[in-house]
Amino acid sequence: MKTVLFSSTGDAGRPQLAAAIFNSLCAPAMVKAVWCVEGSGALLPEVSAAMKEIGLDAAEVKPLSPTSDLSEVHLLVTFGSDPTAQHLARARREDWTLPGIAGQSLEQVRRIRDQISKKVWRLIAKEGWYRLQPVASLRFKPAALGTLVPGAAFRAS
Numbered sequence: 411m412k413t414v415l416f417s418s419t420g421d422a423g424r425p426q427l428a429a430a431i432f433n434s435l436c437a438p439a440m441v442k443a444v445w446c447v448e449g450s451g452a453l454l455p456e457v458s459a460a461m462k463e464i465g466l467d468a469a470e471v472k473p474l475s476p477t478s479d480l481s482e483v484h485l486l487v488t489f490g491s492d493p494t495a496q497h498l499a500r501a502r503r504e505d506w507t508l509p510g511i512a513g514q515s516l517e518q519v520r521r522i523r524d525q526i527s528k529k530v531w532r533l534i535a536k537e538g539w540y541r542l543q544p545v546a547s548l549r550f551k552p553a554a555l556g557t558l559v560p561g562a563a564f565r566a567s
Contacts, residue, residue, distance in 0.1 A: 412441040412484035414533075415474065415501070422473075423457040423511030424489045427523050430461055430471045431530045437541045441484075446474040456519040457511060463520070464527075487533075504533070 414432060416425035425445035432443035458468045483501045489508055506529050511519055534540050 412539075413482045414441060414443045414485045414487065415480075415483045415498070416443060416445045416487045416489075418489040421489070421510040421512050423454050423519070424506075424508060424522070424526065426453060426457055426468065426471055427461065427511075427526050428487065428506075428530055430466045430468070431464075431523075431527050432534065433471070434466060435531065435534050435541060436539045441537075441539045444474045444478075445471065454511060454519075456514065456516050459516055460519045460523045464523070 414429075416428040416432070418425045422445070429443040429445040436442070453468050461468050480498055481500070483498055486498050486501045486503045488503065488505050489510075490505070506526075508522055508525055508529075509518075511522055514522070
């Protein structure tokens with residue numbers, strides 16, 4: 411199994427969002443995501459709310475333990491400069507330049523979440539790590555967008 415590490419300095423929101431979205435879209439037998447942050451790793455209420463809006467639970471995303479073996483990391487995704495990169499000489503690296511979440515309004519956090527979602531999906535598609543989902547799951551929209559009647563997408567008008 412491959413491991414993707416999302417890491418940031420001082421702002422835990424972006425790595426937490428990225429890891430949660432990544433794990434929800436990936437085949438769990440192939441790859442998993444973890445996150446770490448240098449500095450405060452506390453979950454911000456805005457991040458928790460933004461995650462709940464898309465059906466993800468902040469409690470499901472566990473941070474990387476300080477005693478974890480970093481040799482298993484296949485890919486390191488950073489959000490700006492990050493001292494963790496020094497310890498991962500063998501891992502591939504990507505840097506995603508996105509604004510920090512700390513101190514942002516919920517609306518701005520939603521925008522950042524959506525940008526992270528797009529980047530995560532592109533990464534998963536590029537690597538072939540996506541999880542196939544049953545068609546039934548595609549017939550419904552998230553609660554924030556309203557709901558469809560089951561099978562409505564296939565009925566003639």
